[in-house]
Amino acid sequence: MYAYVGGNPVNYTDPWGLRIRISDQSGRSHDINPNRVVGMAIVQIMNNPELKGWFDSMLAKKGETISNILTGKHDVTLTIYPGGLSDFIGETRCDGFFPETRNDIPNMSIGLNADVFDYSWWHTDAGDEQNAASWFIHELGHYVDAYTLDKNPGIETGEHLETLIKW
Ligand SMILES: [Zn+2]
Numbered sequence: 001m002y003a004y005v006g007g008n009p010v011n012y013t014d015p016w017g018l019r020i021r022i023s024d025q026s027g028r029s030h031d032i033n034p035n036r037v038v039g040m041a042i043v044q045i046m047n048n049p050e051l052k053g054w055f056d057s058m059l060a061k062k063g064e065t066i067s068n069i070l071t072g073k074h075d076v077t078l079t080i081y082p083g084g085l086s087d088f089i090g091e092t093r094c095d096g097f098f099p100e101t102r103n104d105i106p107n108m109s110i111g112l113n114a115d116v117f118d119y120s121w122w123h124t125d126a127g128d129e130q131n132a133a134s135w136f137i138h139e140l141g142h143y144v145d146a147y148t149l150d151k152n153p154g155i156e157t158g159e160h161l162e163t164l165i166k167w
Contacts, residue, residue, distance in 0.1 A: 020038045021076065021077040021078065022035065023080070023106075025081050026080045026082045028114050030117035032117040040129060041137050041140070044165060044167070045066060045070075048164065048165070051161060054141075055141075055144060059148060061149075069144070076143060077109040078112060079105040079109050079110070080112055080114050081104060081105060082114055083113030083114045084113075087113055089112070089115070089135060090110070090158075093106065094107070094108055094142075094147075095107045095108075098142070098152065110142075116135050130167045137158075137165060138158030138161060138162055142158055144157075145157050
């Protein structure tokens with residue numbers, strides 16, 4: 001169903017049937033398909049024991065697993081906001097947990113700047129897709145922190161998770 005060639009997935013078909021809801025508020029067309037980016041992130045998490053282990057150990061506090069949270073049993077929405085270079089690249093909104101958060105995405109949702117889904121001059125096309133998927137994993141980490149912890153962990157969970165990603 002799924003194979004690696006030279007360390008790169010030959011396709012990003014999600015063999016687990018997992019799902020994240022995508023709400024595109026940007027009104028823009030994208031060079032990079034957000035569904036494909038989410039699929040890449042899911043494959044990365046499910047095939048990376050360190051990454052999956054972090055999510056599962058956190059979610060165990062709520063009796064859940066990362067599989068649950070990605071199947072729709074526990075819906076998570078990715079909102080793509082219009083963005084712009086001076087705006088946040090990604091922002092997870094969780095009222096009462098993250099003090100500084102944007103209010104133009106729904107509470108308890110993950111937001112990514114539409115610019116994340118554009119090809120950029122400093123990456124190859126493949127690098128841009130991986131970069132976008134890495135940002136999604138970064139923000140999903142913040143979401144899981146907010147969902148599973150009583151207070152802000154005070155560390156940059158997203159950056160920590162990015163160090164675990166192996167493309
Ligand atoms: Zn972060």
